[in-house]
Amino acid sequence: MFLEPHFSGQRSGWLEVICGSMFSGKTEELIRRIKRARIAGQHVEIFKPAIDTRYGEAEVVSHDSNSLAAIPVTNTKQLLDLPKDVTVIGLDEAQFFDATVVDHVQILASQGRRVIIAGLDMDFRGQPFGPMCSLLAVAEYITKVHAICSHCGNLATHSYRLVQDENTVVLGEKEAYEARCRRCYGMGNMLDLRG
Numbered sequence: 001m002f003l004e005p006h007f008s009g010q011r012s013g014w015l016e017v018i019c020g021s022m023f024s025g026k027t028e029e030l031i032r033r034i035k036r037a038r039i040a041g042q043h044v045e046i047f048k049p050a051i052d053t054r055y056g057e058a059e060v061v062s063h064d065s066n067s068l069a070a071i072p073v074t075n076t077k078q079l080l081d082l083p084k085d086v087t088v089i090g091l092d093e094a095q096f097f098d099a100t101v102v103d104h105v106q107i108l109a110s111q112g113r114r115v116i117i118a119g120l121d122m123d124f125r126g127q128p129f130g131p132m133c134s135l136l137a138v139a140e141y142i143t144k145v146h147a148i149c150s151h152c153g154n155l156a157t158h159s160y161r162l163v164q165d166e167n168t169v170v171l172g173e174k175e176a177y178e179a180r181c182r183r184c185y186g187m188g189n190m191l192d193l194r195g
Ligand SMILES: Nc1ncnc2c1ncn2[C@@H]1O[C@H](COP(=O)(O)OP(=O)(O)O)[C@@H](O)[C@H]1O
Pocket: 020, 021, 022, 023, 024, 025, 026, 027, 028, 029, 061, 062, 063, 064, 146, 147, 148, 149, 150, 179
C-alpha cells in the first residue's frame, strides 16, 4: 500500500501516478489518498477532464459509487490558477488530458505541491493512452493497480472493448468494457480478427 513520504527538512513537491486498466481501483486509490490528505489538515483540490461526463460533471466516482467533488477542466492551464494554500492536487481520468498537462503538473510540483494523478495506462488497443506515458516518466512515485480478469480470474492489466467502435475515446462502463489479463485479452482480439 502506498505510504505518503515524510520530509524532515524543507518539503519539495512531487508527482504520484496511479495507473492500470479499467476496474483496477485507480479512482478508489485516488479517493483514499485525498481523504488521508484532508484528515492531515491539508488543502486539497480535485480535477477531472470535462470530457468525462459519465457520472455528472463535477465529481469523480468509482465503480463502487464512492465519490468526491471535482472541478471539470477544459484547458489544463486552469490547474495553475490555484490558491497558494492548496498543497495537494488530485487529477482523475488523466488519459483524457492533452500533452500540456505534463508541463502544468510539473509546474505545480515545482511550487512545492503534491500532485496525485490517476489514469488508464493503455487504451482498448493496448497502446499507451494520451499523456500517461510521459506522466509516468516524470513522476516520483508510480503505483500500478490491477483488476480481476472477467474471463479467468487472474490479475487483469488490459481493458477489452466489447462494442464495435474504432474511436479511441468511447466513454463507458461494463456494457462496453471488460478487464482482462494479457492472455484473455489476446485471445479475444484473435477471435475479433477472425470475425
Ligand atoms: N473485473 C473487476 N476487477 C476488479 N474490480 C472490479 C471489477 N469489476 C468491478 N469491480 C469493482 O470496481 C472497483 C474499482 O473501481 P474504480 O476505483 O472506479 O476503478 P478504476 O478507476 O480503475 O476504473 C472495485 O473495488 C470493484 O468493486
